[in-house]
Amino acid sequence: MRVLLLLLLGSLAWGKPVATPGWVRLVPPVLKDTAAYLTLENRGTTPLRLVGAETEVAQRVSFHRDHREHRHGQEVLGMRPLPHVDIPPGGKVVFRPGGYHLMLEGLKRPLKAGEKVAITLRFQDGTRLKVLLPVEMR
Amino acid sequence: MKKALPFLLLLGLLLLAYFLVPKGGHSFYGTRLLNPKPVDFTLQGPKGPVRLAEVREEVVLLFFGFVHCPDVCPTTLLALKRAYEALPPKAQERVRVIFVSVDPDRDTPEIADQYAKNFHPSFLGLSGSPEAIQEVARTFGVYYQKAQYRGPKEYLVDHTATTFVVQKGKLVLLFSPDKVEATEKVVADLQALL
Numbered sequence: 521m522r523v524l525l526l527l528l529l530g531s532l533a534w535g536k537p538v539a540t541p542g543w544v545r546l547v548p549p550v551l552k553d554t555a556a557y558l559t560l561e562n563r564g565t566t567p568l569r570l571v572g573a574e575t576e577v578a579q580r581v582s583f584h585r586d587h588r589e590h591r592h593g594q595e596v597l598g599m600r601p602l603p604h605v606d607i608p609p610g611g612k613v614v615f616r617p618g619g620y621h622l623m624l625e626g627l628k629r630p631l632k633a634g635e636k637v638a639i640t641l642r643f644q645d646g647t648r649l650k651v652l653l654p655v656e657m658r
Numbered sequence: 659m660k661k662a663l664p665f666l667l668l669l670g671l672l673l674l675a676y677f678l679v680p681k682g683g684h685s686f687y688g689t690r691l692l693n694p695k696p697v698d699f700t701l702q703g704p705k706g707p708v709r710l711a712e713v714r715e716e717v718v719l720l721f722f723g724f725v726h727c728p729d730v731c732p733t734t735l736l737a738l739k740r741a742y743e744a745l746p747p748k749a750q751e752r753v754r755v756i757f758v759s760v761d762p763d764r765d766t767p768e769i770a771d772q773y774a775k776n777f778h779p780s781f782l783g784l785s786g787s788p789e790a791i792q793e794v795a796r797t798f799g800v801y802y803q804k805a806q807y808r809g810p811k812e813y814l815v816d817h818t819a820t821t822f823v824v825q826k827g828k829l830v831l832l833f834s835p836d837k838v839e840a841t842e843k844v845v846a847d848l849q850a851l852l
Contacts, residue, residue: 545728545732547728547732547776548772548773548775548776549772550725550769550772550773551725551726551728551773552726553726553728554728555728555729555732584729586729586730587805587816589816591801591818592799592801592818594799594800594801594818594820594832594834595818595819595820595834595835595836596801596816596817596818596819597730597816597817597818597819597835598730598805598814598815598816598817599729599730599814600805600806601806617729617730617732617733618729618730618733618835621728621729623728623729657736658736
């Protein structure tokens, strides 16, 4: 019984990622990159570090965060790649326009509105999480 | 006296209506330029040169961006699409949305235009020589700079994300990237201009 409890506690001490699907942005066929959005929650007790992602529809998936600065009194926007994304225990990271996004780089084919794109998220502790995101124009 | 009563009632209602209806000009949500600045440029469209002064529509919304921009640019262009579609058809005929590429090395006029038209078929995409783009950017006070350079085709561009409203050749109104998303307020501003 005690062993079982310890095992249970041991398993609770992991980072546990839960994804709430968002969407993949529909882009014109001339474009070879697009953005994907979702919410990642850590329901575990240890920090989670998102270190990579893969999808069959793109050559590479990277993480970006929007970058804002003011020049001549106007807002200049850009984005910066992130080597990884940390999600604290009990916390969440929202990927949404104007904040974080997953960038699907080098699309192998044009995506269609309504189709579902499978993306596998890789965490540092070896956890993998597969998410299905619909392609939408928004 | 009995005959006069309906007239008095009507007069009273009219007076009430007069005091209830807001008076004065429209209070703009976007940043109004106190001294509208004359602006003009000639860039390349998919069917040849396009001069701003020769655009048929009297109100032009200009947004500077680049095609390989999956997050910031579509957010604003989708906001402009929503605003444009919310205008009555008569007003739509007098408004034009133009996307100007600040990435002339990668975005040809055709690519810029295909990109713009993906958001709305009436939108126009323009590009041009690096010098021509630089000149237009200077006119509007637009900053753009390559960032995270990995190779001649692999880089990002930081750029001013303001939407510029030009009316009859003069820059009159600005929307910041946050403000442009408030469709109803943007539409009200555009209708006040028209």
